[in-house]
Amino acid sequence: MHKSVKTPLIAFAALLLFGGLLNFGVNAYIQLIVLFVIINSILAMSLNLVNGYTGQFSLGHAGFMAIGAYTSAYASTQFSFFSESFGFIGIFVTTITGGLLASAAGFLVGLPSLRLKGDYLAIVTLGFGEIIRVTLLNMEAVGGPRGISGIPSFPNFFFSFSYSCFWALICFFFIWRLIRSSHGRGFLSVREDEIAAEAMGINTTKTKVQAFVLSSFFAGVAGALFAHVTNFISPSSFTFLMSVNAVIMVVLGGMGSLSGSIAAAFFITLMPEALRSLQEITGVDLRMVIYSLLLILIMILRPQGLFGDKELPDIWRKYVRKSA
């Protein structure tokens, strides 16, 4: 077997095994949370490409996710081919289409990023996200504020899990290998110093647009998965707060750390759910109060995020070396 597919396949097999355990071991609620963790991981990893590796400041990730979600949901509900025989091909095609349309939008948003930096870019991407949301809100074809309901779900949990993991692995290995290639080093150079990168022959314009396009593709894929897991989407699912949540995951995990993004996705998805039990004790819902407080504390105590720009293996190695 070619080594390029060997590691991903081993990882996939391991995850499938885990999925099999989950399939029988836990209830549907935990299963749903697991799926949200995977989807959020894809979201965080893809945003890391723009915010972490390329050093651009995007606050509009929810918009791309929305495009992916709407495209695939629309295809699944409108074209009988997909809904009747919601076979693997159909699912695959709708997911890819969602991703592609999202990346087309990413291209459009990437363009102004050529001229804007920092806070200005952040605000423009935020604006694009809002424009996408308001446009969806006003499109009768996709249900306006009612959104799209009755999106066919995946056949069963095991399928949802495997399929989401499949995309999460693609996203992970794609970015992982990209960053360790010359193309990826181009991304990093833009983050480190744009002027020096240009002087060293890097077409920074192209690089930035590329980052936006690739990142939006995976955001779109995450959206497609989200739509089919929740079976319902509406414009209010993709607000500014969702973009903020994505940025939080990236920074919390560590800018430029994929394993950090995944860890942060776990943390951010599980924490509010875990804190639900607290409500039974206190009587009032303090979840979001604690959540926001933790966010501030983490930023102050560990500004570089959980993993910094290191990956899990680096940290493992360091730890082992220290204790040996």
Added chain:
Amino acid sequence: MKNTIITFLAILPLLGACTKKSNDILIGEFGSLTGNDATFGLSTNKGLRMAFDEINAAGGINGKKIKLITIDDQGKSEEAASAVTRLITQDNVVAIIGEVASGRSIAAAPIAQKHQIPMVTHASTNPEVTKKGDFIFRTCFIDPFQGFVGAKFSIQTLKAKKAAILRDVKSDYSVGLADVFATEFKNMGGEIIADLSFQGGDLDFKAQLTQIRSKNPDVIFIPGYYTEVGLMAKQARELGIKVPLVGGDGWDSARLHEIGKEAINGSYYSNHYTTESTDPTVVEFIKKFKEKFNETPDSMAALSYDTAKILAAAIGRTKELTPKNIRDELAKTTDFPGVTGKITINADRNAVKSAVIVQVQGPERKYISTVSP
């Protein structure tokens, strides 16, 4: 120190999953206790708590106490979906009550259906909700009816020929109601001269109102929530618009007048019940609610109170407590004497009930008429 905190933060999420066994009848509620729509979720919650407290105080159902498990969905659809999944699979509830907003009910209904757990919505008026499956019920009227009531009242009672609509595009409830109103109003021979929109949460509506003013409508139909309608009335009067405003049950709150002050006086809306009613059920409900919460119940509270009672009655009729049996008994609900009228569940699992038109007169709501389906 730093490390301890970080370790603590890391293990926090793991403390989550733990299920308890209990001898109570577990009923789940999901609602917007925080977020932009919090006011409706909070009212709903009060109505439910009051109903179940009453039932438990009277000895429960067949000796068993009811335990209400409430989950906040923050007014987000995806949270509603996970909340319902949690209620069903983690907390093992036998029935679910919620939500006010049709959008979130639509998001949650397929999950309840999939797990074969009855779900009763007390205030989602969008027809789609109960079409999600035979475990989904509703105890309020639906938008087509309310839109019809609004149009009929405008044409027949207010003698309006030209109407302007101001809809909240963010709310599926508002959009649905506006659409029905427009169709019915035209069918009855009226003309829609302006159909403008705003977004829930907006503060300023003068741009829309200025445009409406130039078209001279006889009536303005605003299928929004009281949070915006109060401000809208104020601004409309400031702009010199004097025609009556007409709306739906989203207006129903004591705050409507507190925000809109005299500007909202004289406007009409369709509602589920009237506080002026002399029906002892209603009088008793209002009295007890005021004692408990020190405020006049709005229609969300009344509806959720009724829903809780209907559900409890259905549970009481079951021989064996299973979700399937509760569903079957719910479907048999006939002429239940609720605060919001006599409620019968029809074959589509919708409630057949009448609507009332009330007029805002300061803090009071003057009963104008009842429209039956």
Added chain:
Amino acid sequence: MQDFVQHIINGISLGSIYALIALGYTMVYGIMKMINFAHADVYMVGAFTAYYVAKWTGLESSPGVSTLLLLLVSAMIICSVLGLLIERLAYRPLRKSPKLNVLITAIGVSLFLEFSGQVIFGADPKVFPEVMNQFVIANFGGLELKSSDVTVLGVSLIAMVILNFIIQKTKIGRAMRAVSSNASVASMLGVNTDRVISFTFIVGSSLAAIGSILVGMKYPKIDPLMGMMIGLKAFVAAVLGGIGSIPGAVAGALIMGLSEEMVVGYLSSTYRDALAFGILIVILIFKPTGLFGKYSVEKV
């Protein structure tokens, strides 16, 4: 024609509200180069302070100048203290951290205030007390000019002039400019950076407090999330005008208010927010630092 004038009046009155809040954003940004996301929530706290003070003192139903002053002062004090606390506890430890961290902390503070507000004040809306009686200042042919419209615009303009004066002409203003252009050099030259930043937060939070009361008078509905949308719009306005520039914030806010009004009045009421952002994007693409923003050549 009458409609057009009405739209202009509406737009300016809406814009001047954005301006009051935008000034707070731009102040903090100008000095610290950070987006103080929590500003809009300090504004919310201001409104609730006024609400509770009026309730406890029983002034809810006795409108008048003294009521207004009492509420203004109490809201300004509470907001300043809150602003100082936020700066001291959340932002100061991060002063040397990357921008994104500071931004996330600011979002964290904002969420914290919003959700604590929902727990403490309750999530349902409250009715803001009547502070001043409204009267009609001028009436020309069906067009009424309300006192509240003029007050808000007047206060924003006065605030703008005073701020400009403080920054350009006073000692603390000079220190502020020094910190703004280079904080570390300023502190080497003996400027007490901490004090300057604290002062900035006091001024910014007081502006938020004033804004909250003026807006409360005009739109008497307050809730813990009231800052979210208006804050976002005001912030966009500040960016539009060139964030960091005081006249820019006011100009940006007025443009924002007017364009929103015109969009709804003449184009489409449904795309109001989208078009507001559209205008922002177009302006930034042609003028990347906003209307009044200083364009700095990056030193190579």
Added chain:
Amino acid sequence: MSVNLLEVKNMTMQFGGLKAVDSLSFSIPQGQLSGLIGPNGAGKTTVFNMLTGVYRPTQGEILLSGKNIVGMKPYEINHLGMARTFQNIRLFKNLSVLQNVLIATHQHISYGLFDTVFLSKKFQNQETEMHAKALSLLKIFHLENKAHEKASSLPYGEQRKLEIVRAMATDPILILLDEPAAGMNHAETHELMKTIARIRHDFNLSILLIEHDMKLVMGICENITVIDHGVKIDEGTPQKIQTSEKVIQAYLGVEA
């Protein structure tokens, strides 16, 4: 075609009302090591920025191998064979020494995203090649043992050297060095100058060197252009410049 590798004609840069560089003309023949000197604030770095496309000159022409490069993007100019270092060191600080050099070789690779993701033969071969080349360049400045350290962790002098290595990795024909010896002691400077002379020879490079300190430049440059206040005041061999009245005045005028 002109025999000169670089030909600058009437290049002017105006910032608002200030003329930072005024109608500057000079040329560099193939293979020459030239110097550009002038007192502080004379506009030397602005000249570099215009040559490399960071600023667009308000007026004038810049011909590289006979081709006008005014208006081109910095990376395009770099692809044509002009590379530079920066006066206030602009390394990719958080990346390793090796990565810094590898980035500069990016323009020479031909593998695409597909090759990257599937780790194709092409990808592997080219990566191996790039690494080997980067290491061999690092060797010239004795940096090969630090290849995996963070660029920002290098001492100052080595950071300057790394900048030169990075510029060389783009395979330039003309390399612009902006005060390469700044902050180095006498011995280090001496060694650096020797290395510069050597790489010019080994890699067949033309070099343009900015130096604030006149004495340094005199040792290795073959031709020197002197500017002050954006205007060329003299040009010629080190011997000629050393005795030039105008040059001495310019330096004394500023430094006295």
